[in-house]
Amino acid sequence: MWERAFIPTDRGTFEVFLRGEGKPLAITHLYSEFNETGDRFANTMVPHRRTFLVNLREAGESPKADNPADLDMDETVEDLEAIRKALGFQVWDFAGHSTGGMLGLMYAARHPESISSLIIVGAAASKDYASQPDCIYHPEHPMFERMQELRGLQLQQDISVEQKRAYGQETTKLSLFKPENYPQYFSGNIRKSVAPVRLDHFSRHDFPKFDLTGELPNVRTRTLVMCGRQDVQCPIRCSEEIRDLMPNVEMMVFEASNHYPFLEESGKFADTVKIFLEP
Template sequence: MFVLWENKIVTTKRGTFEIFIKGEGPPLCVTHIYSEFNVTGDMFANTFTQTNQVFLVNLREAGNSAKAEKAYQLSMIESVLDLEAIREALGFSSWHFAGHSTGGIIGLVYGFWTSASLNSLIVVGSAAREYSNYSSESIYHREHPQFTRMQELIELLKRDDLTEEERKAVTRERNKLSLFNPENYDYYFPSSIHKKMAASRMEFFNRELVIYDITRKLHMITVRTLILCGKYDVQCPLSFSEEIHSLIPDSVLKVFEQSNHYPFLEESTAFLGEIKRFMAVQ
């Protein structure tokens, strides 16, 4: 039976934020730079509900969370400060953090800014530097054969006038570009779970990404870190995860041999096994 996530508005010293809660165990935060979540949850976050009580966070300007009064409030570091305010408001002295793709970017910034607030850090299919110009293997690089189509799909998802069916079709095509076996899309992405893109956050991220490079700060991450990546990741190619691993002292890298950008779906059993082993060590 499909179980919806508990919806809650948290009042913090930095404003009110919408979160979704599911699972039992040590608290773990999941978010993404420009995703807008709802009570149907998220496929990545769902993985951790088997080991943790998961707090899925809509960042500022996403869903029913606070609006940005100034543009800088949509930045990566401001997002981390908002997460810290949420953690404090929930009464946790520390929590785990897991992020996929740009959620992993938030995790890396979180890690070097204040590792003391984290019990562990899990980064999946992400990068510590601007990835679209550093590797032609990335679908966001202009020389990649699918670059133009990916950009067209992203622009479509920013629109507010799409019908629900149109949005599903665009999302389907976009996600299939990042799967090792795209023919398995319907199995990986059940129709019961859906989310949107927070356009204002996406626009700000695209500007911030131009100067994004925190590689020289990764040595400041002192919390135990697990780095996971699909061997054929077309969004944030494997080389970026290898770089992160080489620069974070207490880190482990696991590569999934038959995955693209979604190893938690494409090799779900093996992925969950890695999470359980990692979480078992406290």
């Protein structure tokens, strides 16, 4: 179990979960809600860092938004920066998967002095990831309609916990190289969920304007970019673009993975993280 803490900042008091020892590393996802059971991606960092798993505004018992703009990615970056300062860290590492990785790229672009190293997994530098036909969010993708339907169903307020869990499982299976391995990958007691308000805000407000391609060439933070060759959410070209835009990037491709290489090729992923974080 992760240790729960509340971090008072000048932007509100944020719910954070802690585990591990050593230098600090922050992890979050743009619309996930965490609890004491932790997170599978975050668990890969725990052997190497004191890991801080952050519930963003409108997730868990972190602050509510006074207005919709409080949920913008730009404002979320400032929330993370306020948490870092409140914890007393001069710098920390940041790791993010999917939209957590997109947020990490923005954080490094806006506050390069605050991040000592960056780990980005299955992410993209702009909204253009969804303009590629091999992306599941593109209308030409064969599973586009079902993915959209499932995302809508998860936003419903009047569904049971069991229904929400079933929709979540089906959504995840669409992004696995071997969906039949879902029970193996997602065994255990981790009970992460979706923060509906944040997911809706990302879809309506952040996604249409998300583009860091003009900023990333100036980001010199030491960065590890990882991606599954078969990723249907952020196709591999997205990671290649990040690598090509940023001047201090290492890249690792996982040939037998879709969107979850830390589960689908867990051994190789763990070795890659260890080498990067403990040079």
